[in-house]
Amino acid sequence: ETPDEVAMSSVLLDEVENLTFNGFCKRFRLNDFNTLLPEYARYLFRDISFRREVYQLATGDIRFNISQESLANIEIEIPDLPTQRQIAQILTSLDDKIELNLQMNQTLEAMAQAIFKEWFVNFNFPGFDGELVDGLPKGWRMGKVKDVCSVNLNTLSTKDVLEEIHYIEISEVDKGIIKNIKKYPRGEEPSRAKRKMMHGDTVLSTVRPNRGSYFISLFPSENLIASTGFAVFSPISVPFSFLYFFLTNSEQLEFYGKMADGAAYPAINQSVIMDMDLIIPTNEILESFHSVAGNSLIKCHSNIEENKILTQTRDTLLPKLMNGQLEIHN
Numbered sequence: 001e002t003p004d005e006v007a008m009s010s011v012l013l014d015e016v017e018n019l020t021f022n023g024f025c026k027r028f029r030l031n032d033f034n035t036l037l038p039e040y041a042r043y044l045f046r047d048i049s050f051r052r053e054v055y056q057l058a059t060g061d062i063r064f065n066i067s068q069e070s071l072a073n074i075e076i077e078i079p080d081l082p083t084q085r086q087i088a089q090i091l092t093s094l095d096d097k098i099e100l101n102l103q104m105n106q107t108l109e110a111m112a113q114a115i116f117k118e119w120f121v122n123f124n125f126p127g128f129d130g131e132l133v134d135g136l137p138k139g140w141r142m143g144k145v146k147d148v149c150s151v152n153l154n155t156l157s158t159k160d161v162l163e164e165i166h167y168i169e170i171s172e173v174d175k176g177i178i179k180n181i182k183k184y185p186r187g188e189e190p191s192r193a194k195r196k197m198m199h200g201d202t203v204l205s206t207v208r209p210n211r212g213s214y215f216i217s218l219f220p221s222e223n224l225i226a227s228t229g230f231a232v233f234s235p236i237s238v239p240f241s242f243l244y245f246f247l248t249n250s251e252q253l254e255f256y257g258k259m260a261d262g263a264a265y266p267a268i269n270q271s272v273i274m275d276m277d278l279i280i281p282t283n284e285i286l287e288s289f290h291s292v293a294g295n296s297l298i299k300c301h302s303n304i305e306e307n308k309i310l311t312q313t314r315d316t317l318l319p320k321l322m323n324g325q326l327e328i329h330n
Contacts, residue, residue, distance in 0.1 A: 006064050007054035011042040026068055040084035043091050044076065047322045086328045087321045094314040101303035102177065108300055109176050112293040116245040119289060120279060126288065139282040145233075146274040149243055152232035154196040156225050165189040168226040170205045175212040176248070178304070181224070195226035200240030202233045202247050207267045210257030216244045218301040231270040238280070239290035241297055246278065
């Protein structure tokens, strides 16, 4: 439909029953697995040179389309099977490591969320003797979200001297994972690229807020900018891990969905979030939680940074392997 989506492909390597695809997709079915390996095709059709050829065939002004006949007539170079297999193995090893890091992040976040619920919802935390005062552990108190954080209103302006903008869109974020960051020359970024972030900020979509478009900003660069569809919450008197896991737990996401207004794009006002009730534990318990959850979040950040390097390596190798610039020895 859009220029970025033209010729973006996936290769099905698993058996999936009752699988369909939508009208904006075309399906290639291999005639002979002994001529073109599916594992190699996975990268062949993602290569920039192939995508560029397909893009040149696209027609349309607002929505792009390509005829099946035009696709069928594109010429491709296919190396012998041993070479295909080696190229696929090299690139797959990088993708496997990327996937492993993503799975590790999901596990680390799920574990930290579980600890958050045990400690701050079920009151099952280390050293607790069961004594409650007004329904809370001794030393704990009720408060509001606005008591422990502020809304970061810093936005990108003409005073920011940057050559490039790294843009985070709502659709590219899923439950703490930023799937893609788009890069634009300064001045060519989308008008919604405005939200600046600081270390430890929780960044939460106010549009369709129960969808899980949220992440935590750790060690952000000055050119990393999020969409205005996000609200940015900066911790003041609690560790960033406590604020993040409170604002993004399943119960809160469900609440955001109920409070969102609008038909096509239901949204919640950030003031509603700031006025939510919040249990505030003692500093000692907060520090104990942060020693576990904070380290998990930092490890997730480290994995994300490693994935950036792995992705860049894969994307650099891909065209060179495909066009023979890097020779494969059988």
